[in-house]
Amino acid sequence: GAVVSQHPSWVICKSGTSVKIECRSLDFQATTMFWYRQFPKQSLMLMATSNEGSKATYEQGVEKDKFLINHASLTLSTLTVTSAHPEDSSFYICSARAETGAYGYTFGSGTRLTVV
Amino acid sequence: GEDVEQSLFLSVREGDSSVINCTYTDSSSTYLYWYKQEPGAGLQLLTYIFSNMDMKQDQRLTVLLNKKDKHLSLRIADTQTGDSAIYFCAERGQDSSASKIIFGSGTRLSIRP
Numbered sequence: 193g194a195v196v197s198q199h200p201s202w203v204i205c206k207s208g209t210s211v212k213i214e215c216r217s218l219d220f221q222a223t224t225m226f227w228y229r230q231f232p233k234q235s236l237m238l239m240a241t242s243n244e245g246s247k248a249t250y251e252q253g254v255e256k257d258k259f260l261i262n263h264a265s266l267t268l269s270t271l272t273v274t275s276a277h278p279e280d281s282s283f284y285i286c287s288a289r290a291e292t293g294a295y296g297y298t299f300g301s302g303t304r305l306t307v308v
Numbered sequence: 309g310e311d312v313e314q315s316l317f318l319s320v321r322e323g324d325s326s327v328i329n330c331t332y333t334d335s336s337s338t339y340l341y342w343y344k345q346e347p348g349a350g351l352q353l354l355t356y357i358f359s360n361m362d363m364k365q366d367q368r369l370t371v372l373l374n375k376k377d378k379h380l381s382l383r384i385a386d387t388q389t390g391d392s393a394i395y396f397c398a399e400r401g402q403d404s405s406a407s408k409i410i411f412g413s414g415t416r417l418s419i420r421p
Contacts, residue, residue: 235413285350297409301350
């Protein structure tokens with residue numbers, strides 16, 4: 193079945209540095225990928241829709257200059273948290289829709305970011 | 309905008325059935341999903357139902373959809389300790405390559421011995 197690999201699974205970084213999270217579709221091509229953020233004991237909030245070859249579409253309230261999304265190929269989308277601060281600490285999950293299949297959405301295993 | 313609501317907690321005895329309820333507001337929803345999340349892990353798709361169906365059964369899982377009331381439920385028969393997790397209801401609007409999924413707040417299911 194469709195598999196989405198997300199890397200790294202966890203990362204600790206210093207305040208002010210940038211962190212890149214990768215999301216790969218392993219056995220299918222994904223023209224669209226989605227990035228979610230989940231705070232402890234809360235639901236997933238959609239941050240942005242990543243479109244291959246074009247700019248990402250950000251949800252209201254999400255700073256596009258802080259959360260840079262690049263979707264340069266049909267199998268890879270990256271989320272870069274720039275100048276990270278402790279309030280950016282969260283669980284980030286990507287999702288991709290397989291081109292085949294009735295339901296199509298597969299989620300990565302998530303990345304836990306801790307900014308110290 | 310779209311909204312999906314669920315109760316936050318459910319506690320059931322091992323062996324009993326669990327019923328998790330969800331309501332949504334988007335009348336153009338095409339697919340509705342149930343995802344399971346264990347601590348520190350990503351989301352696992354449990355099951356889904358297309359909007360023109362009213363019931364779907366898959367082993368211990370039964371999904372009921374009342375489209376008129378925009379109500380979705382997940383029944384887990386013979387609940388086991390391994391079913392302890394957070395269950396998210398989610399919906400997707402019109403079918404397009406860019407359709408996004410909207411999640412509910414999640415229901416934390418705990419199992420009593």
